[in-house]
Amino acid sequence: MASSSPPNAFHVPKKYDVFISFRGEDTRGNFVSHLLSSLERQKRTHVYIDYMLQLGSEISEELFKAIEDAEISIVVFSENYSSSRWCLDELVKIMECKREKEHYYVIPVFYHVTPTQVRNQTESYKIAFEQHAGKPENGTDKLNKWREALVQAANLAGKHVCKQNGDEAKLLEEIVEDVLCKLRSRYPQGGSNNILGINENLVPIESSFRDFPSIGIWGMGGMGKTTIARWLFDKHHSEFDGYCFLPNTRESSGDHDQLLHDLRGKLVSKLLDQGRKTEVDTYFIERELLRRKVMIVLDDVSTLKQVETLVGKVEQYGSGSRIIITTRDKDVLKKGVDKIHEVKALNSQDCFQLFCLKAFNQNHPKTGYEDLSKLAVDYAKSMPLALEVLGSFLYNKTVEEWERELKKLKCIPDEAIQSVLKLSYDGLNDNQKEIFLEIAIFLRGHNKEKVMNLLVSHGLHAVIGLRTLQDNALITIREDAVEMHDLIQDMGHEIVRQESNEPGKRSRVWDPEQIYDVLTEKSGTNAVKGMRLDVSAIRDLDFKVDTFRKMRKRWMKSLKSLKIKCHEIRM
Secondary structure, three states: OOOOOOOOOOOOOOOOOEEEEOOHHHHOOOHHHHHHHHHHHOOOOOEEEHHHOOOOOOOOHHHHHHHHHOOEEEEEEOOOHHHOHHHHHHHHHHHHHHHHOOOOEEEEEEEOOOHHHHHHOOOHHHHHHHHHHOOOOOOHHHHHHHHHHHHHHHOOOOEEEOOOOOOHHHHHHHHHHHHHHHHHHHHHHHOOOOOOOOHHHHHHHHHHHHHOOEEEEEOOOOOOHHHHHHHHHHHHHHHOOEEEEEOOHHHHHOOOHHHHHHHHHHHHHHHOOOOOOOOOOHHHHHHHHHHOOEEEEEEEEOOHHHHHHHOOOHHHOOOOOEEEEEEOOHHHHOOOOOEEEEOOOOOHHHHHHHHHHHHHOOOOOOOOOHHHHHHHHHHHOOOHHHHHHHHHHHOOOOHHHHHHHHHHHHOOHHHHHHHHHHHHHHOOOHHHHHHHHHHHHHHOOOEHHHHHHHHHHOOOOHHHHHHHHHHOOOOEEEOOEEEOOHHHHHHHHHHHHOOOOOHHHOOEEOOHHHHHHHHHOOOOOOOOOEEEEEOOOOOOEEOOHHHHOOOOOOEEEEEEOOOEEOOOOOO
16 A cells, blocks of 8 residues: 655654663673764764663564664673674664664674684683573574574674774774764665755765865755755764755844844854853854854854854864855855855756656656656756655646646746745645644744644644644755745745735734834734744834733743833733
């Protein structure tokens, strides 16, 4: 039976990157503890080790699931490793995953034992197997599986810890770097569908990333600037001492000094890996940043002031640092970066393939959909965002449904891109439309859990609603934040504007000047469901309680820098 969700919908990242198999009595208090600390200190890996199982749990589905979910297993062979049936069962599962999964890495570590000892089961390993063979529950098949797994693992290139090679700390660094390199190599494959068709842009940009301290990526909205920057960040950020991806810079800060200052504080805190606030000595911050090789991405910048305030010059950071800036305005980049790249439109073949991946979960149309697919691609105007949204919307629909929906686009060719995007919105039910508008107006970039709690508090079906929006490529969930493309948000704004010529009669009001007028002129009506009071740029407000009397449904959002003079307000 065909899946009811489009490809790549609602992807849930695996819980663990690394699984560590070891014999506790040999290594728990020393080598494995140090290895775990080294990996977790990177804040780039999620590690599972077997003592994380609930006390009393058997080796079963929980542990096997952790092994399957990991991309890398580190097996620490020690003197008494083979004496544990638990360890041997883990090893059998690990080697099974290596055989059956395309991208699964095993790193053997020989801790005061040799590969030969493990491979041939000599010395302590020989004694352990003699004991295992004497127990009736260990049949011949099980013993053979254990032996085979030991041979396979011992034949892999691994790391060696012994008295002769000395520096254990250096070896730990090598293991951590090996893990990070293997994980880093997985990023491009993990996002291959998202970068389809932009390789012509990606290759020269990645080359410039290696050669120039700062690069700018510019082009019209929806062309893939953020996708390219995110791909580079995902692939390369682990090469740096500190890193930060700042999304939606234009919306997050504008040109307001206080908002820019706050955003700069978050950036510095991230780069310096500080959980605490960064209100410390400026000299200390500058000195620490000069010592750190960092990677910074400023996404969707609109003014030179944002660049200068948030990141300054690359010379302010350690040697080898890299800064990437994406923008729709080339002038912003002329004084701020070493190399500028324009994102070019997709060629016709890439457009068609990207659309088909979203519409059919394959790189070509289903029989009977060939001409309709060509028509749909024409409407999307070579824009990756429009191709993804339209393809996701048409996924699993009949030929008759395709014809009906595409006919709507034919009637309004002058507004093709917005019409393509709105087609997906029109296909939502009332609950999903409310959720979409809440995110577009108020909740873009907010934590997913907080978004869900707020939506539920307003009587909306958040789980199904968010899933549907993601299935239709109207939102993305990244690092537990609900994100939305600028053009899709613009569509949401326009939908609300079309409700009425008078802001006080619309369901949502977000423009500071319009909010000022609505509140001071008492023009708000019962239609108003929410206001986003982010009014640091406008005058103080002076109004009375009856200002809100008509707005019974109001959901007041995001009060920032607001000075209000009013009488007592009762709900």
